[in-house]
Amino acid sequence: MPRSNAADMLFNRSRQNLATWFTLSMGGILVVFAALLYWREARDRLQTFDADLYNTAQIMAGGVEEIEYQSIRRIDLESVPLLGNDTLVLDTYLHFARWYTPDRRLLQFVGDIPAATLEAPIGLVTLAGAALRPDAPSSPPRVGPPQQFRQLTLPVRRGEEVLGFLQIAAPLDSVQEPLRELRLFLSIGVPMALGAIALTGWILGGVAMQPIHQAYQQLQQFTADASHELRAPLAGILSNAQVGLMEPVDSQEQSHRLQTIVEIAESMSALVGQLLFLARHSGHLPPHVLRVVDLGQLVKQLVDATQAQATHRQQTLRCTVPQTAVLVFAEPQVLQMAIANLLQNACRHTPAGGAIDLVLTQQPAGAILQVRDTGIGIDAADLPHIFDRFYRADVVRSRETGGVGLGLAIARQIIEAHQGSIAVRSQLHQGSVFEIQLPLVRQKGSRKGKTAQDF
Numbered sequence: 001m002p003r004s005n006a007a008d009m010l011f012n013r014s015r016q017n018l019a020t021w022f023t024l025s026m027g028g029i030l031v032v033f034a035a036l037l038y039w040r041e042a043r044d045r046l047q048t049f050d051a052d053l054y055n056t057a058q059i060m061a062g063g064v065e066e067i068e069y070q071s072i073r074r075i076d077l078e079s080v081p082l083l084g085n086d087t088l089v090l091d092t093y094l095h096f097a098r099w100y101t102p103d104r105r106l107l108q109f110v111g112d113i114p115a116a117t118l119e120a121p122i123g124l125v126t127l128a129g130a131a132l133r134p135d136a137p138s139s140p141p142r143v144g145p146p147q148q149f150r151q152l153t154l155p156v157r158r159g160e161e162v163l164g165f166l167q168i169a170a171p172l173d174s175v176q177e178p179l180r181e182l183r184l185f186l187s188i189g190v191p192m193a194l195g196a197i198a199l200t201g202w203i204l205g206g207v208a209m210q211p212i213h214q215a216y217q218q219l220q221q222f223t224a225d226a227s228h229e230l231r232a233p234l235a236g237i238l239s240n241a242q243v244g245l246m247e248p249v250d251s252q253e254q255s256h257r258l259q260t261i262v263e264i265a266e267s268m269s270a271l272v273g274q275l276l277f278l279a280r281h282s283g284h285l286p287p288h289v290l291r292v293v294d295l296g297q298l299v300k301q302l303v304d305a306t307q308a309q310a311t312h313r314q315q316t317l318r319c320t321v322p323q324t325a326v327l328v329f330a331e332p333q334v335l336q337m338a339i340a341n342l343l344q345n346a347c348r349h350t351p352a353g354g355a356i357d358l359v360l361t362q363q364p365a366g367a368i369l370q371v372r373d374t375g376i377g378i379d380a381a382d383l384p385h386i387f388d389r390f391y392r393a394d395v396v397r398s399r400e401t402g403g404v405g406l407g408l409a410i411a412r413q414i415i416e417a418h419q420g421s422i423a424v425r426s427q428l429h430q431g432s433v434f435e436i437q438l439p440l441v442r443q444k445g446s447r448k449g450k451t452a453q454d455f
Helices: 003-062 173-245 251-280 295-312 332-348 395-400 407-417
Strands: 065-069 072-076 096-100 106-110 123-128 148-158 161-171 291-294 316-320 327-330 355-363 366-373 421-427 431-438
Touching: 003 148, 003 161, 003 173, 173 251, 291 295, 291 332, 295 316, 295 327, 295 332, 295 355, 295 366, 327 332, 332 355, 332 366, 332 407, 332 431, 407 421, 407 431
Parallel strands: 316 355
Antiparallel strands: 065 072, 096 106, 096 161, 123 148, 148 161, 291 327, 355 366, 366 431, 421 431
């Protein structure tokens, strides 16, 4: 299976998992919130309805009178709204009203014909429409859900004496209708919201996975490039060793084979060392390894060490640094490696008779070090990739000059680890300019540069 397909499958599977878990978590929260919203709305509306029903029952109970006629005490309901005749018609929403004697026998009622005795419990209950008149003939089927009623049975007392029981009921339409609309809204809105959450999760998953996807692809590419670079020298060692073991063995040929194996092993060691360096020095360097370094002195030492090599190649190597110290916070050996890589790259791609200049300047933006050469230059199409690992604009020529495409990548990683930046300008057959910018050490009384604590 191609690497890109495997990476895409892994990316899509991870993205799908992220979107699924995001949808489940956010959807679960949404469903619970909708359920709590509905429960709270239903509870508040029913409590308000019950309070109105209880207040109506209190008003009606206030009209109950106890009279005594011919030494006989009796209950007078004439002043009870809805049940009596001596009161104004109560503008009420009640479905029925009933009065039961203290021994729970029906005395007077308005509305449906009730049972002769009181069987309902004291307090509030919710009844279906059919439960109100179990003995009533079947009514025409109702359109929509069955109608429900809220029934209140209230004992009416005078002191400790129970005068009777007042029972009233009202339809729950004013409660059920808003709740029905709320259920309809939630039944449509919640699935739509879940769909939006799933889509959002899929999009966010893609955005979140994109850097991981790129890092995974880079890791795959880096592993493949490193394996490819190590495979060739290993094959060279194996072939030379096999030839050296063949008989009859010529001592001169055997020495040549062993020398070749040593050279290949040294190149492999250098490559492994570079790979280890890239793996160990990713990110910024820890502050305790940094110290104040005179970048001018460091460049001079490096040029002195490379002067003989440039002379051997018939190249002119020049160095221009300020008279005053250019101080930066750096790990000297690591920073020297970055500049050495740029210098070696310039020497490698500059023909005999060419010139290489290292120019260091101190500017408000920081220390600027330019490595200029009059070499073969870099094609414009290769410039965006010149700092990528194992990238070689001219593979055959790079192999001939000993390059594996890691020198510039290491240089950029080192400069960025020192919170600096590196850039390149180049034209084919006219040369290249690599420019490094590093932050300066803050001078006493100056606000420019950075202190060690800034790293």
